[in-house]
Amino acid sequence: MVNSQFGMGAEPDLLAIQQAQARLFRTSILCTVVQLIAFCTMVAALGKEQTAIGKALSTGLKATPTTLIACVFLTVGTVGLYLAMILAFIPLILLVAAFGGFANGSSEALAGPAAGVALIMMAAMFFMMIYLFARFVTLLPVVVLERTFNPFRAIRRSWQMTRGHTLKLAGFIIAQWIIVMVVYFAVAGTLAPSIGAPLLAGQMPSVGQLATLGAAMALFAIASRIFAAAAIAATYGQLAADPSAEAATAEPAT
Amino acid sequence: MRFSISRAFDETFGLIRERWKGLTLVAALGAAASVGLVGLNLWHFVGYGELPIWHGRRA
Secondary structure: OHHHHHHHHHHHHHHHHHHHHHHHHHHHHHHHHHHHHHHHHHHHHOOOOOOOHHHHHHHHHHHHHHHHHHHHHHHHHHHHHHHHHHHHHHHHHHHHHHHOHHHHOOOHHHHHHHHHHHHHHHHHHHHHHHHHHHHOOOHHHHHHHOOOOOHHHHHHHHHHHOOOOHHHHHHHHHHHHHHHHHHHHHHHHHHHHHHHHHHHOOOOOOHHHHHHHHHHHHHHHHHHHHHHHHHHHHHHHHHHOOHHHHHHHHHHHO | OOOOHHHHHHHHHHHHHHHHHHHHHHHHHHHHHHHHHHHHHHHHHHHOOOOHHHHHHHO
16 A cells, blocks of 8 residues: 555656756756856956946856866865865864763763864964955956966966955955944844744734835845955955055066 | 045945936846746646645545
8 A cells, every 4th residue: 555655656756856956956056056156247347447248247257167176175275174174183182081981981071161162273263264354356357357377377476466455355355244244134123023923823924914024134135245356356455556556467478 | 544434334325326327227137037046946846746746635
């Protein structure tokens, strides 16, 4: 009975689910590419030349493969760095285990020091992330505005441009995040009660309420992307005007 | 010349003020394209929703 109902259909259904998952994965990749094209276009439109949107889109399309390769390369590098960092923390964890919990013979005594080590590791990862963000913040403008379509040259150029400015760039990035988070919580905090109240009462929110929340979140996403693109373009504008950055540009050619 | 955070903010908002129409258009088109792609995908996903187990429950 069970076999006739589920057994025969089980394999094709699993296949269908796997296909649907694969489709979801492909869609998410495609969405990322579309967002990247839009972001490259926005940065292209924010250059000193005040490019028209049509021309900016063409530049954005040309810059997308380079940016994508550079991003994949940097992501792989960052994951590698994180893994190395975790491996570097292993001796510290073993030390804590040796002098802490194992000495007392209880696992509870280990909880405090282990949490401390985990906190230090997370802080180190956070600072590493901020540092890398600061060093590669000009990557996209270098590709789009300088038309450096070699991803590795663009990575090197961004690294050289941001040298000596890391701390302030990190401060600027953190300040942007704070602004975006404040706006996000203001929008979500204003609209959440109208959605949350019916949900808590065991009812579905109305279509109007859901549409309002969706529209507000879409507007927030658009505004935050515009802000991010303008901030990146402004950062590049300042650093490109720096004579030392010009010297860094000349370096690869020699 | 050192990087200045306050100048970077000034320039950021200056750029947004100058080019907000074009930027909004591009960002909205990007968002719409993404929403369209996800919508299309969901449509297919709903198509896969006709599993025998669901028929069984309905029956």
